[in-house]
Amino acid sequence: MSINEIASKINKLTVGTRPFGSLQEIRNRRGHSTRSWKPFASSSKYREYAFHDGGRKELQFNIAHDFLHSIDVFRYGVAFSFSEDRIVKNSKETFQAAVERFNIYYSSDRAYFKGFHLWYYSNKELANYFEDVKEIDDTLFQPGNFVFIGKYFEKDVEEISDDDIEEIIKTFDYLIPLYEYVQFGTSNIEKRIARLCWNDNGWIMPSGSYGKSTNGKTHEAKSSYGYEEWVFDISKLINGYHYGFLQPVHNQRDAYESRTFNAWLYSINGATKKRYWIGEIKNLEVLSEQDAEIIKKEYIRRGWLEEMKDQIIASGVSVDGLFGGKGIDQFNVRYLPANLKLRDNYIEIPLEHPINEQTRYNFTHYKDDFDVKVPDQTNDFAFTLSHNVADSNEDTTLERRIQVREPKLIEIQYLHDAISKALTKKLKEKYGNENVRAEHPAGYGSNRIDIVVKDNDDLIFYEIKSYISLRTSIREAIGQLMEYSLWTSHKKAKKLIVITQPSDDFENAKVYFKHLRDNFNLPLYYQSFDLEKNILSEIF
Structure with a gap:
């Protein structure tokens, strides 16, 4: 395939179905003129590279044939072109705010750039390559420079396959929140804390009354289920997004509508009173009431709502009044599956942790004090013998232990x-x-x-x-x-x-x-x- 064919195929596969396909709609809502609703237009496609239409003065989505370590590569990601011409007369003035916002985004969430690389050209010559992304400093931010952040295949353009194009699209979908923040100055993505109702089934389907809150004022205590119990069921996707529900968002939804957050998730086992850190959802988008109604109708059309009712029945809970009312009462958030970051093993939160001081179901601002120490994940394995534990052969007494149900991941x-x-x-x-x-x-x-x-x-x-x-x-x-x-x-x-x-x-x-x-x-x-x-x- 050629650059033009690859760009055209990306257009065809994304417009109306994928987040990247909405790029020109995003630009249009922000007051930027658009010549086409397709991300790549004919005027921004060249023999060796292409960038999104309107991207000359922006953080641009970019694909290109390139060389790295004397090897042909095909790179894809985002870039700043600081060259000056009739469109960009003063690159410092044009890109100053966007570069500052990129550095803020990078410093606030370095993990977001895992697996991405950075390299730049100075006066059309490769100046340096960095295995990991870094801040755009004064060396990089100079007139005439081209700074690229992304990934690559060790392939020539003609070798790019349909599987490769899908990987490019997934990466572009993932980079949309970065683009929006850098280009339009969207308020910095806040990190919030959200409590999930207890679930034994990995929040894939309802698990019944065990572990649910006993506070009679809560929905889960009254009904023995919560709408959050499907929040990780990523088998159900609409245009690449999974739609779910978070009670803390629901409680003050007018304040959060159409905003994006990073959500730190925890849950409390009502039976044992133990608290667990479950994981995070990056770039969690809060739905409008209108969007939620559309999603509910789509769930009904696809038979998913009926399936969810059957799962409630199978968990031993009554379905009286289930899924009545408005769509916003069952669907209030969405996210891309790639932004769901769950722990392989949920981490028990100690009793002295400040999460114990939080009131029920508030979408609380995250503070550094909430950080949970994660067991060492390095591979520096060494055999150790604890001197505090007697050899098992020295004590043959068997204790009668109380069996508790710990949270677990289940298969979808x-x-x-x-x-x-x-x-x-x-x-x-x-x-x-x-x-x-x-x-x-x-x-x-x-x-x-x-x-x-x-x-x-x-x-x-x-x-x-x-x-x-x-x-x-x-x-x-x-x-x-x-x-x-x-x-x-x-x-x-x-x-x-x-x-x-x-x-x-x-x-x-x-x-x-x-x-x-x-x-x-x-x-x-x-x-x-x-x-x-x-x-x-x-x-x-």
């Missing part, structure tokens, strides 16, 4: 089944109908392999996992694949492939699977499957 079964169905169809197109079977018997007991492919004289086993956490999905899948193929002294498959939905931890997964093969000679591989776009990634 609907998403699992939908991926299985779509992936089976795709594999049949490649290998032939007779060579692909879903839910194949494992050969012992009632165990079944998600998908088995016959590739000439060899077999390939696929195991699908749809936990929100990529690491949890991988952990659960590997054990099953190993057992299916090797129990008890067999080697049934030439390849064992773990399938998950796309994740921003994708690069770490690639490294991990290569590490497993290199060190243990195991035929383990990884692929992601984007259900919404029906795209299977390369195998890693």
